[in-house]
Amino acid sequence: MITRIFAFVERDLRKFMRNPLTIFSSICLPIVYLLVLGNSFQGSLKNLPLGLVDLDHGPYAKRMIERIRSLEVGPDTVEMRMMRDSGEAEAQVRSGQLKGALIIPPDFSKAVFRGTTPQVGLIVDNTDSVSAAALQQALRAAFSALKLDAVSVRPNRVVPQIRSMELYRKVDYDASIVPGAVIMAIFMGTMTTGAFNLVMDRFLGVHESYLSTPLTKGELVLGIIISGVFVTTLIALVVLGVGIWLTDLRVAAGVSSFLAVVMVIALSAMGLLSMMCVFLARVDHPRIVGLFGGFLNIIFFFPSGAVYPIESFPAWLRAFSKVNPESYAVHALRSILFKGMNWQAVQADLLFLSGFMGLMLLLSTLTFKRTL
Amino acid sequence: MPKPAVVVENLVKHYGKQRAIDGINFDVAGGICFGSLGPNGAGKTTLIRILTGLIQPTQGRAWVAGFDVSQGPDAVRRAIGVVSQAMTTDLDLTARENLDIYARYYGVSYKERRRRIEALLERVGLTARANDLVASYSGGMRRRLEIARGLIHKPSILFLDEPTIGLDPQSRRVVWELLAQFRQDEQLTIFLTTHYMDEADFLCERIAIIDTGKIVVMDTPSELKKGIPGGNIVEIVLAQDQSLTEDRRLDTLISKLSSRPFVQQVIQKEGGALTDSIRLQVYVTNGPEAIPILMGMVQDEGFGLQSIGLMRPSLEDVFIHYTGRSIRAEEGQKVNFFIGAGVPRRMGG
Numbered sequence: 001m002i003t004r005i006f007a008f009v010e011r012d013l014r015k016f017m018r019n020p021l022t023i024f025s026s027i028c029l030p031i032v033y034l035l036v037l038g039n040s041f042q043g044s045l046k047n048l049p050l051g052l053v054d055l056d057h058g059p060y061a062k063r064m065i066e067r068i069r070s071l072e073v074g075p076d077t078v079e080m081r082m083m084r085d086s087g088e089a090e091a092q093v094r095s096g097q098l099k100g101a102l103i104i105p106p107d108f109s110k111a112v113f114r115g116t117t118p119q120v121g122l123i124v125d126n127t128d129s130v131s132a133a134a135l136q137q138a139l140r141a142a143f144s145a146l147k148l149d150a151v152s153v154r155p156n157r158v159v160p161q162i163r164s165m166e167l168y169r170k171v172d173y174d175a176s177i178v179p180g181a182v183i184m185a186i187f188m189g190t191m192t193t194g195a196f197n198l199v200m201d202r203f204l205g206v207h208e209s210y211l212s213t214p215l216t217k218g219e220l221v222l223g224i225i226i227s228g229v230f231v232t233t234l235i236a237l238v239v240l241g242v243g244i245w246l247t248d249l250r251v252a253a254g255v256s257s258f259l260a261v262v263m264v265i266a267l268s269a270m271g272l273l274s275m276m277c278v279f280l281a282r283v284d285h286p287r288i289v290g291l292f293g294g295f296l297n298i299i300f301f302f303p304s305g306a307v308y309p310i311e312s313f314p315a316w317l318r319a320f321s322k323v324n325p326e327s328y329a330v331h332a333l334r335s336i337l338f339k340g341m342n343w344q345a346v347q348a349d350l351l352f353l354s355g356f357m358g359l360m361l362l363l364s365t366l367t368f369k370r371t372l
Numbered sequence: 373m374p375k376p377a378v379v380v381e382n383l384v385k386h387y388g389k390q391r392a393i394d395g396i397n398f399d400v401a402g403g404i405c406f407g408s409l410g411p412n413g414a415g416k417t418t419l420i421r422i423l424t425g426l427i428q429p430t431q432g433r434a435w436v437a438g439f440d441v442s443q444g445p446d447a448v449r450r451a452i453g454v455v456s457q458a459m460t461t462d463l464d465l466t467a468r469e470n471l472d473i474y475a476r477y478y479g480v481s482y483k484e485r486r487r488r489i490e491a492l493l494e495r496v497g498l499t500a501r502a503n504d505l506v507a508s509y510s511g512g513m514r515r516r517l518e519i520a521r522g523l524i525h526k527p528s529i530l531f532l533d534e535p536t537i538g539l540d541p542q543s544r545r546v547v548w549e550l551l552a553q554f555r556q557d558e559q560l561t562i563f564l565t566t567h568y569m570d571e572a573d574f575l576c577e578r579i580a581i582i583d584t585g586k587i588v589v590m591d592t593p594s595e596l597k598k599g600i601p602g603g604n605i606v607e608i609v610l611a612q613d614q615s616l617t618e619d620r621r622l623d624t625l626i627s628k629l630s631s632r633p634f635v636q637q638v639i640q641k642e643g644g645a646l647t648d649s650i651r652l653q654v655y656v657t658n659g660p661e662a663i664p665i666l667m668g669m670v671q672d673e674g675f676g677l678q679s680i681g682l683m684r685p686s687l688e689d690v691f692i693h694y695t696g697r698s699i700r701a702e703e704g705q706k707v708n709f710f711i712g713a714g715v716p717r718r719m720g721g
Contacts, residue, residue: 007476015464205458212454213477372426
């Protein structure tokens with residue numbers, strides 16, 4: 001039995017290795033994804049063009065401008081452009097040249113000095129709600145700091161002061177999506193190996209040859225999945241290595257961490273490959289795999305927490321994330337890579353991934369069609 | 373008496389409302405080459421797929437190498453080799469790798485595998501190209517490799533579905549000779565499907581003509597030919613003569629020939645290589661005995677005789693006789709298909 005399974009595995013591996021374009025695509029696409037997504041999102045918004053019209057020219061207006069300038073040089077949230085005319089500023093927001101315009105009125109400093117509520121105007125393009133919200137949030141912080149300085153004589157002891165304590169080393173956004181890139185590599189692997197080979201064999205009529213040999217249903221399914229797991233795990237490890245190098249990510253090193261990473265990747269690959277075998281059990285055209293693959297990638301990847309925290313999803317999407325194997329894989333990889341190896345932290349993930357793999361393996365064997 | 377290699381009892385296969393196999397019965401003696409002959413869509417491929425365990429029959433039973441194809445398909449698969457109609461060798465593997473991997477599917481030991489692979493590569497003339505990817509092979513080379521692969525585990529029965537389809541005449545001939553040699557050397561039973569008359573005639577000791585899912589007739593090629601009325605055809609070519617323009621004299625000759633008891637039918641044919649000549653095909657029961665009588669009758673009527681010869685009926689004639697149409701006409705109505713891609717899988721030939 002073992003000889004027959006490994007003969008089948010060898011066949012698939014040799015075919016895969018002789019197809020350099022597939023290997024290249026399987027490795028490069030997740031890395032490109034990492035580069036594009038990591039650099040386009042970067043966690044918080046940056047360099048939002050903000051027009052600033054100072055009609056006051058008083059001391060508090062200057063301090064206000066200094067505060068905003070600190071947003072420009074610090075977190076890079078805004079890119080400030082001084083303007084003289086509020087009408088022109090509004091026009092530029094309308095035309096999209098600016099994401100917002102802040103108008104400091106003539107009596108601004110007086111109002112702050114008198115202790116009355118100072119009013120400033122903020123014109124935003126609310127059709128771009130994400131940028132508008134980010135601008136409002138950043139400016140609100142600048143305003144509140146200004147008000148405390150201006151109004152409070154001594155610190156208000158009633159308001160609790162937050163002193164944050166970071167448990168782990170800071171992880172930049174692009175580095176934080178490395179586990180997502182690995183999961184995408186696993187998914188890509190499941191699309192280019194395993195059941196995909198079976199569909200191609202059906203399409204070319206090649207499957208007729210091995211269906212007329214004594215290979216059993218179980219041997220065929222295991223052969224398809226083992227070759228896929230082998231290739232997919234290698235691809236995912238290469239993507240992980242390149243991702244770590246590109247993002248300068250400092251991971252928790254050690255044999256146990258590496259073994260745990262390999263285990264998570266292999267379990268995820270086996271589960272997803274088995275799932276693809278179930279879905280593609282009767283498919284005989286590669287076009288369907290392409291369509292189906294694109295769809296499944298979206299369905300499984302984005303709700304996995306690889307890009308955005310699961311906790312922020314609506315209830316129905318959170319419910320789906322709870323049965324999504326990629327959520328557990330992402331969680332486990334993040335845990336191991338960013339926090340160091342802690343079996344307790346990944347125990348539930350490994351348990352779910354093992355259960356999912358077992359269920360899908362059983363279903364794939366049951367649904368596999370041994371005849372034409 | 374040796375046990376039959378294949379036994380088929382009341383076999384039926386439906387695809388929806390269509391009956392691809394419609395209640396057929398036959399058996400194939402061990403050690404012979406058996407041919408299932410018929411046009412595309414006759415049910416030949418469906419039959420071979422049932423016998424090789426690739427599809428389940430709707431009704432009826434079949435035994436291959438003594439095993440029931442429905443109850444013990446694994447045992448059947450171990451006993452047989454299969455060469456499918458589509459080219460099914462892996463293009464991204466070398467010939468040697470293709471053979472090695474298939475030998476391992478059958479559990480052939482390492483030592484035996486090495487020996488057998490080299491021997492088969494030598495036999496099919498692919499030793500020099502054994503380490504080349506199959507993608508670089510011609511259709512004929514690939515088909516030879518598939519035959520070698522079908523024999524890698526020394527099966528007792530080799531099934532071939534249209535083994536020479538899509539090959540050039542020279543490659544077809546090579547495949548025929550290979551099959552004939554293998555059959556003798558490996559003491560094989562060969563079960564093949566074909567729609568080529570010459571292929572069936574060359575290779576098969578017993579032929580079943582299949583049409584619309586039914587066996588129309590089954591016998592040895594010579595008996596099949598003998599079985600059609602006018603088992604021999606005498607072709608008479610009349611010498612060019614001014615008098616031939618007198619149709620009345622020709623009608624008289626045909627009428628007199630037709631009246632003889634040993635003559636079944638007389639057909640006047642024109643054209644061919646001698647465009648101005650007139651050819652008569654006289655269907656007789658015993659050609660050698662009829663020739664001198666026919667020569668005398670032609671001369672008695674005052675015609676010059678250019679040539680007279682005995683023609684044996686072909687399997688094409690047999691097919692026409694039993695089905696009422698030509699197998700080539702059937703082929704002409706079919707859409708061409710590619711070998712190796714998009715081969716109809718549910719409804720075979």
